[in-house]
Amino acid sequence: MTNEDIVELLDLSAKLMELHGGDPNKIKSYGTAAYYLDKFNERPFSEMTEAELVKLQGVGKSIAARIIEIVNTGTFPELQVLLETTPEGVLEMFRIKGIGVKKIQVIWKEMGIETVYELEQACLNGSVAKLKGFGGSTQQKILESIAFLKNQQGKVRMDKGAYLAGKLKEKLEQHFSSVAISGDVRRGAEIVDRISLLIGADSPVSVQRVLDGVEDLVKNEKESSPFIWRGILRDSSLPVDIRVVAPARLASELFLDSAGPDHLSRRAVDGTSLFQLVSRNNFETEETIYESAGLPFIVPEMREGIHEWSWSESRNANELVTWEDLRGILHNHSTYSDGRNTLKQMADYCRELGFEYLGIADHSQSAAYANGLTPERVSAQLSEIDFLNTQYATDGGRPFKILKGIESDILGDGSLDYTDDVLAGFDYVVASVHSNLTMTKSKAMERLLTAIANPFTTILGHPTGRLLLSRAGYEVDHKVIIDACAAHNVVLEINASPWRLDLDWRWIQYCMEKGVLLSINPDAHETAGYHDMRYGVTVGRKGGLTKASTFNALSLTEIEAWLDNRKRQLMI
Template structure:
């Protein structure tokens, strides 16, 4: 059991105990344990009770529950609570804005125990009549339900890649060649079909082999003699396995990877790329593009005709790669809600071959994330100074902050405090329900602040969980160009914000983009891989990627920018 799996079970137990109005003290003990352990770097599954009780917020009773989870993968208390809770009530916890008390009220007062009845009650106006809800809450619930329905059957980029790689590893034991294709290969940020191509000269035998593989459940109605469709157990996303003979694999890898609008691009002689792919004797991907008289497009960009417009101005070797990255600038540590110290995060960056690490812990308004007070900032910066003394000239920690953008667009520190940082990432974290005008105005004021270096996750979205607040992207990007503000590509697979579709416009306006992992632990630093993928998808070049600047270039840039403030 991983730490996150243990924490999830403790958190769910505490939530269901509150839902069923169990002993308040015991309920709080589970909730407190889950909250504290979420930041822990200890190997919870392998700690005995006597070591677990030394951790903050962990009493002997909860420590014993952790041992039960670690040894059995289950928790008896939770199993009992789940048996008393309709599955639809658990689904209601996925609705943004519905806490335990509101879910309990809906369940007990209206008898709602599934999302279908919840939607019907909202449409009939019954939710608005409940004390403590009102028309506004009812509207938000209906909007959240609509969003969830649209996202059903999809997974994020990271989980899609995990599924695809698990399948490929298993399938290569039985087949000579297996290729990941479709949405996963072109790095879609949300995936509704995980597709792989299997080389076989005997589809009947191949289907029999697939039917015998563990953890695969076939949907026979949707399948055909040459296409296996179903699911990998434990994941709610369609799996599609296409069977082709050896001579067709390369051709189909190209066709199945590209989006339909991309394949319909017309080349020389008025023939589409798809037609050329079927007719070309040379089925390698570069050869297909060449035969069509079109520039070669990398797999990530094969969505529509945008890639061809991009290619009229750029070369593929201009696209940013992981190896181009020189540092990382949006990261958190144990000073706020991170799981690792600044020293540990910086050391891992050095292992990755990076030459600078920017610490940007949460600011004072983010109390839920242990945001830093002015006094804490002074101590943290002294720690950074001390750490920097231990490095040579080839590595440096930059002092940053993720400063909250308040409701009126101001940042949550005074100018004197902001002036102590090498750079400032300005982000919205609270009061996310805004009109387009309100959200845009709020961001514009933050961009105009001379201390704002980077605009963090511009829409605040959480993929498959929360829609971003609406903004006028052109106005925001234009303002960043005017005020020399970098825009973040938040590389967390939960965000990938700014959306890749706006990258090219930013580049054309001269706005640099920073691939920021928003890392809260060592593994989170690797999320920059997702940021690179989504950057390439949007046509991001090395030249317009902020954190491809060398250490010397970054240091000079930040110093010059600070010197310009107040001029």
């Protein structure tokens, strides 16, 4: 059990206790423990004794005992009783945006509704709107959230898709010498609805026998054939396709299985489509496919048939941004706000990874839910940054610096958190929306455009506020937003968290056409979060992002000069 697993079970316990009308003090105890333990990552709870656990903030003897039970058994008796007495459909309601535990309790206890389907029907016939404390607005939000969740069933985010595909590949490589990940994962899709792999082998029947015995694979006999194994991963609804191809066809089939239909319809110089060319011929590498077609090489991530061909008219694959091109990490959080690691820990690990600068951007004062910084605490953090930077400058190592940033909430009227004199003390400002997310398009646009026009806004953070597979973003006119960023010299963020990946990659090319720089930011709340940058790089490449258009590909000297120049312009 990971720390995250344990925190999730404690939080679920608090919700279920509240749902069943449990002891308020006990509910608070579990909720408080989950809140504080979520910020702790110095050691695995599974390695700690009960005596060590009770020393942690928010943990008493009772909670410590529950953690020990969870580590040993995966659960504890009281949670099991709560789960057994809660209909599965009611548990699913916790995923619905717009209703909390108290409203779910009313839906279940007063209306007798025990499934999401029944809740949807009750909303459609207007029954939910009549409940005290609900109304038409809440009813509509429930319907919209249910529709969104239904559309996301059987899908996973990029990070989980890549992880599952990688683990399955490792298992298969114990039996086969040629295994390749294809499909959504290889193409860098932000949402994966199928794990696809290819096996190069001469005997499909022999491969099928082995696959039928692989742990964690559940075969769908009806949909499988001698040449393709279809089924799901055990304990997952995610479909899996494993195709068996002749070894001489592996490169060709990998190409066909990893490109979108519109990409494959592109005509070669002889008039045949890429699909026809590759279907009829065996190629040793994907590079030779494009050479034979008389077309520029396109990396797997870009093979969508959307804009890669127009992109390739003036650029080539070698210009695409890579992990190695990144020189610094911007938009990160520390224990000053809602992060899990101290400022020094965040900086030291950033430096250990070989980066030249860390941009700290803790939450601003209006984000009370995230322990946002008051002006007094801003001053304390800036002083600590000065102190640490002095140490880094004199220790004889490679150049490294902490840049002074803030993630300033964009308030309801589009203004930024803090007064101008406080904002002026930062090297840069990431302006982001965190509240009132159910805006109309016109309200969202007014709010964002006002923030972009603010002279202190350096980077527009996660511009649509989406959470993949969980929450649709507020509607915006991307072209207008990008045009405004171009006009005001504002950088756009590609939030690399696999939950966000916002800005959407489909708008990257338009950003580059308008001269808008993009910053690949992890929004890291702990040191491990830095590695999410790889997902940002993937979607950046998918959208055609070049090193030249990547803000944090600038060296420390270059980015300091860029920020200083922008500040001087503010004073004109």
